[in-house]
Amino acid sequence: MRNWETLRAQMAETGYIAPDDLAMALYIAMSLGRPLLLEGAAGVGKTEVARVLAQVESCELIRLQCYEGLDAAQAIYEWNYQRQLLAIRAAAEDGETGKAVEARIFSEEYLLERPLLQAIRRPVAPVLLIDEIDRADEEFEAYLLEVLSEFQITVPELGTIQATTRPHVILTSNGTRDLSDALRRRCIYAHVDYPDRTAELAILAARCPGVEAQLARQIVGFVQAIRREDLEKTPGIAEMLDFAAALIGLGVNDLTDDPEVLQATLATLLKTQSDRAAIPPEVAARLAGKAA
Amino acid sequence: MSKVTRFAARDPGPAARVAGFVGHLRDHGFRLGVAETDTALRALTTVEGADPGQARLALKAVCAGCAEDVIRFDRLFDSYWMADGRVRQKVLPSERTSAPQHVRSSREDHGAEAGTAGSIHAPEAGDGETASEGTGKLVASTARNLMKKDLRELVSAEDIRAAEAVARRLGQALRDRRSxxxxxxxxxxxxxxxxxxxxxxxxxxxxxxxxxxxRPDRPVKIVALCDVSGSMTVYARPFLAFLAGLMRADPASDAYLFHTRLVRITEALRDDDPLRALNRITLLADGFGGGSRIGGNLDQFARSYARRFVDGRSVVVILSDGYDTDPPEVLDAALKRLRKRGCRIVWLNPLKGWAGYAPVARGMAAALPHLDLFAAANTLGDLAALETRLGRL
Structure with a gap:
């Protein structure tokens, strides 16, 4: 019988260091069969949770990326129009009657499954990642609520499709818009924050096992210090890992060795012009010196 | 870590205690329903519920619904379950109404609810910014004007009819084409x-x-907030007529007045008889012509009404001169929060029409980066002229 700590340990084995509240929320969401809503700044590893969960559960990951104007044809299902047209044409040459053709072209064979429909029809429950739900509009959010509570989808031509398995649903949000209370109440919630020093060191060790302890401490200290600066885009965990990879690739052993190399590798951390300007070489060198 | 609360033996069992806890959270502004109690209990059965650490994490995952809740949860958890071994509050449902007083309710921070008497929150500070403007009339002040003004003296039925036509045209100009x-x-x-x-x-x-x-053109919801503080009294006439007209022209729109406090006047303005509507507002808007707390009121709006009435398809129209007795940071934060609803924000400032006007009042300067449109409006005619500019939003 698995408990939340073994789940966390399993996640750690695949290289994901989950904080207490995230591991607990994930465990409860899975045991109660409820969707998990993850909120937090960009780059704190929300999407990664779904990937790791799929790995731990050894099941498929189905991803639905949300955007403004996402509609049923992209999220749920669509008919395969090209094949339908061909079938109609072929049927006409064979002299088939209208009724039979209609029954045929509106059958499963001509249905293109999109992520939501795919997710409820898998023989093994997959992980369904609904990424950046805050980008979709309110209508989609309302529809999603219905799917997540009923786990059934109605296709007018086919009838209601019941879920064969219930997917593990993970929703992520960057908070570009407030989500409805109804959706929040339906979900188990976890707020994902930037990791603290210890956690980030563990993440770096898990992902880049080759980094020496001294350099790892410097990298994490430096990134943590840079996050406290007033930046437009605060570097996330992925950026930290890129930064580490760049330093290793360049054969750097100590951050304070070469200010020029440090400044060049900052391209992996700072992604806007004004952020680059905010951290001139002197500041970078000072932060690197402190981080050691 | 303080000790775990020892519930008296006569208290009901764990289920009632958890229900009491959910009620405790609800009393402190968490939006939780009956279903959450059930979820919380089921969540506790999946973990070692007797272990305070695990129970805390499990209840947090179920009960917290946003980042703010997460921050406040620990303190509320402690005050209920870790109250130094004492029961602060009976968990019997009948006595739950007496909320514990040692934790400040966040609801009390945002001024009184509509219908109760307003109170002065801001001290008389930050008036240096306005003193330089020269005219005494424009100085924002926190003093509540307790003399009730009759709005019927300000607005006539003809005004409202004219405003209705303007509001209808503006509503049509503001279509949502982003879909x-x-x-x-x-x-x-x-x-x-x-x-x-x-x-x-x-x-x-x-x-x-x-x-x-x-792509269908979808109508937007207009949410209008009108400043009726002392400095705005001269402009109140066209603006109130506009609000009244807007309410009658567009059933989806929403209107508020603010001075030292915020009042929702949508229902009142929908009264069949336009003049009776104004009469009802007069009763609501006690303190009309007094001081202005723009930042505080907008913050309260963003936290309360906006959650229900403002979404990505709303245009928030603020009618104010920007003379604020709250510090500009409050206004900045409030507009930032409001923007998160995904709405567009239009600020109509009667002073902008003046020659040589610059948005130097600190409040106005803080607001500018968050606005989609900053325009002048003194009269109904000006509002009507906005049609083309709003259409471009």
Whole structure:
């Protein structure tokens, strides 16, 4: 019988260091069969949770990326129009009657499954990642609520499709818009924050096992210090890992060795012009010196 | 860590205690329903519920619904379950109404609710910014004007009828064209393959009739907030008429007044008789012509009404001169929060029409980066002239 700590340990084995509240929320969401809503700044590893969960559960990951104007044809299902047209044409040459053709072209064979429909029809429950739900509009959010509570989808031509398995649903949000209370109440919630020093060191060790302890401490200290600066885009965990990879690739052993190399590798951390300007070489060198 | 609360033996069992805890959270502004109690209990059965650490994490995952809740949860958890071994509050449901007083309710921070007497929150500070403007009339002040003004002296029925026409035109100008969804339409840029194919069955697979789809124009909701503080008294007439007209022209719109506190006047303005409507507002807007707390009121709006009435398809229209007794940071934060609802924000400032006006009042300067449109409006005519500019939003 698995408990939340073994789940966390399993996640750690695949290289994901989950904080207490995230591991607990994930465990409860899975045991109660409820969707998990993850909120937090960009780059704190929300999407990664779904990937790791799929790995731990050894099941498929189905991803639905949300955007403004996402509609049923992209999220749920669509008919395969090209094949339908061909079938109609072929049927006409064979002299088939209208009724039979209609029954045929509106059958499963001509249905293109999109992520939501795919997710409820898998023989093994997959992980369904609904990424950046805050980008979709309110209508989609309302529809999603219905799917997540009923786990059934109605296709007018086919009838209601019941879920064969219930997917593990993970929703992520960057908070570009407030989500409805109804959706929040339906979900188990976890707020994902930037990791603290210890956690980030563990993440770096898990992902880049080759980094020496001294350099790892410097990298994490430096990134943590840079996050406290007033930046437009605060570097996330992925950026930290890129930064580490760049330093290793360049054969750097100590951050304070070469200010020029440090400044060049900052391209992996700072992604806007004004952020680059905010951290001139002197500041970078000072932060690197402190981080050691 | 303080000790775990020892519940008296006569208290009901764990289920009632958890229900009491959910009620405790609800009393402190968490939006939780009955279903959450059930979820919380089920969550506790999946973990070692007797272990305080695990129970805390489990209840947090179920009960917290946003980042703010997460921050406040620990303190509320401690005050209920870790109250130094004492029961602060009976968990019997009948006595739950007496909320514990040692934790400050966040609800109390945001001023009184509509219908209760307003109180002065801001001290007389930050008036240096306005003193330099010279005219005594424009100085923002926190003093509540307790002399009730009759709005009927300000606005006539003809004004409202004229405003109704203006509001209707503005409402039409403000269409939401951002939608990427498409809807069936006789003329449209995109083919609706689904319907085309269905129709083609009748013609032996030959798609003779092409069904089309296009982006529908969707009406936006106008949410108007009107400043009726002392410095705005001279402009109140056209603005109030505009609000009254707006409410009558567009059933989806929403209106508020603010001075030292915020009042929702939507229901009152929808009264069939326009003058009776104004009379009802007069009763609501006690303190009309007093001081202005723009930041505080907008913050309260963003936290309360906006959650229900403002979404990505709303345009928030603020009618104010920007003379604020709250510090500009409050206004900045409030507008930032409001923007998160995904709405567009229009600020109509009567002073902007003056020659040589610059938005130097600190409040106005703080607001500028968050606005989609900052325009002048003194009269109904000015509001009508905004039609084209709003259409471009």
């Amino acid at each position: 990427r969804r498409r809807r069936a339409a006789r003329k449209g840029a995109q083919l609706d393959l689904r319907r085309t194919i269905r129709a083609s069955l009748a013609t032996g697979g030959e798609p003779l009739r092409l069904a089309r789809r296009r």
